[in-house]
Amino acid sequence: MSAARTPDETRTVLDSDDIARALTRVAHEIVERTKGADDIVLLGIPTRGVYLANRIAERIHVIEGRDIPVGSLDITLYRDDLRRAPARALLPTTIPPGGIDDKIVVLVDDVLYSGRTIRAALDALSDIGRPRMVQLAVLVDRGHRELPIRPDYVGKNIPTAKTEKVLVHLVEFDGDDAVRLSGEPGEGS
Amino acid sequence: MNRHLLSAADLNHDDALLVLDTAAELAALTDRAVKKLPTLRGRTVVNLFYEDSTRTRISFEAAAKRLSADVINFSAKGSSVSKGESLKDTALTLEAMGADAVVIRHPASGAPDRLAHSGWIGGSVVNAGDGTHEHPTQALLDAFTMRQHLAGGKGDLAGRKVTIVGDVLHSRVARSNVLLLATLGAEVTLVAPPTLLPFGVETWPCSFSFDLDSHLTSADAVMMLRVQRERMNAAFFPTSREYSRRYGLDVRRMNLLPDHAIVMHPGPMNRGMEIAADVADSERSVIVEQVTNGVNVRMAVLYLLLAGAQLGEPDGSDRTAEGTAS
């Protein structure tokens, strides 16, 4: 239970070691549940999902001694909230050479919240090919789903209030590794 | 980005790069099996063409359809437009039909500005070529093509040398290209007989010359503009023979270009007039590629203008003051 915080204050919920441990655990779970990760493709959702996908692929390489195909899947063109903000720049979509047909695609994102991003990602995937199975790995599940979507691998469940923000920093993009909460905890935290 | 794309001058450096980068991402997506994207589902794009231009219309139509927009083609031929219906009444009809964007090609310079600022319609207006004024999406696709060949497909065109040759006076392609290429940092030289350079060209953000040969050896790209033979009758040049001798791109002139230089033409070409057939069909020619890139660039423009929230119009609506002598 947190003490009273001002809205501007941030609270670190995962530090660099926590993130490393969480990703290692997720990597093990993927290997275990896909029975050796033989035909998986990791697709990160830009921006931070792509770095997380790369880190998970490195860990699977350590475990299994094999290179795992990693790509990125931009979902901007499939968003259902485009009209709520000025048009956004597109981010790269790169599908590994082997494609995704008949593969197990593991979508990787930093935070799972409403589920709308993943809905868009599923639509985007279906325009690219037909995977055998699609799974979802996230670093943080903060709750408040608005669609029937459930993650297969979770680094950390963090109960939040809707008024709070989850800030994920990764070394590759932000210079440090941390997950922080900011804003008013409010009811139901 | 502004709500409309009327002139290449509407795009600042960031906007121009955003369009080109977006077009590059979209180009990557169009290699896949399912080319269609759901992004503009439920949006209506009207192609309002007062001039025959099958190429441009098809390019915009393909772009809008790949983004899942509903497309209505409204051509001046065989419609009420040719029976004397005014641009205003046509615009009001399109507005009533719920057009989110109007792509307009018109023989009168400024007709897209009129459409955008008269209050007749609420949607975005894209200039697909107006009179002898501008053709901004052509300039964008030309810049995209140059960037692919001369800048590794990234960033701007700083320091690249582009020679634009021909009937600059009547060319909307040249006007838009000069503005956009200057924004992107390229060094543009216009080459034409003095009769085919516009009054005041010395105030444009480019240089100009009457001699073609001296502007080929250091050019990274040379763009040949269409020259209509009929201009001869208005004494812009004596004969088409003399024109192509002095300003046509033949094989001898092409061989003056550096190895990496590309040859461009907005089409349709007058083979044998401004460009020799051997040059148009040579390996340096990127003319077919320009057509392909046109669809991606137009998708990018439609996406950026239409996909996001419609914002208030940031144009200088207080036009009264600026034309008054003090």
Add this chain to the structure above:
Amino acid sequence: MTTYVIRGSRPLAGSNVDIVISDGVISAMGTDLVVPADATEISAHDHIALPGLVDLHTHLREPGREDAETVRSGSQAAAAGGYTAVCAMANTNPVADTAGTVEQVWRLGQQAGLVHVQPIGAVTTGLEGTQLAELGAMADSAACVRIFSDDGKCVHDAVLMRRALEYVKAFDGVIAQHAQEPRLTEDAQMNESALSGVLGLRGWPAVAEEAIIARDVLLADHVGSRLHVCHVSTAGSVEIIRWAKSRGIDVTAEVTPHHLLLTEELVRSYNPIYKVNPPLRSERDVHALREALADGTIDVVATDHAPHPAEDKDCEWAQAAMGMVGLETAVGVVAEAMISTGLMDWAGVAQRMSVQPAVIGRLAGQGRPLAVGEPANITLINTDVPHLVEPRALRSASRNTPYAGRSLPVSVWTTFYQGELTLNEGVLVSQANQAGGSA
């Protein structure tokens, strides 16, 4: 006739006096006047009193384009603008190139009764520039035509122009030339400049005006005739006219209010409300025109009032008609361009907008001094109330004003035409009567 007393106005911005009007003339001026008991009082304290304004260049559109303007609606616009005489241009349909047509227009003006409508006759039959119209017949008609013009088109044939200049000497006529070399201005859309190049609009080069003016002043000199140059729009034209006057050539020139205030920058909007012929020019031209008007090189301000129905302006630039309405805004625009800038005083305005135009047009009873015994054609200007231009409030049948929403520094308050009120405190008297009659 009603007797009026105008209280406290300032003739040509001089000291405050009262003016008594009876039987169509100024019967007394001064302070502490004995005024007939039944005189109608017009309160005009500190208002500038000018001789009734005279417009040498008005398009009344009747006959032919009564949807744009009629002689009556144009007369109302003129009265509202402080005018007591307007010269109606000949480019009607049919063209005013016969005694019959000019007499028709003259009679319509008499019937309207708000201003003196002086028809201008065409120089050539049908404005076609090939054959002289019956200039003498028009001069001898009831309309007493003295100004002849093909305005809208240039008399570009040098021989025809020479003959016209010579021929009208027989009845003290003047040729008012629309100076525009036709080949240099084919399909021209705006001033030829760096801006026309950028906007992709066909240019109307200054030389197309200047070349004709240069030719015509030399012709006028050669044959010893009187020449009037319509709507001078360029600094180069001013130089040529200045040179011609210094040589003693009998040339006069007019400038429009819009060329004194507006520049080609407005064309950037592609809004055809700014499309006019000759086109709006550069700031440099505007300043040269203002100086020329101030120093007398340009003799008069003429409106080139050119009404067009909305549909002829609510369209693409290239398709739009050329021209602006100007009668109701002329004084305000001249005040802004010339008085507010200190280039001219109200006595100058009287010269340029009343006295000189009446002399050039040979209009008897117009442009006369404000003095006892003179015809009571008087315009009162209220310098305390700005004129906020509202197109729908215009009395012209057309709304194509480029000044919509603009505030001009003065208002035309009251107009007397031949001793009768035509405009009272900004309201047309005929309208006020109609409103009163129905009450």
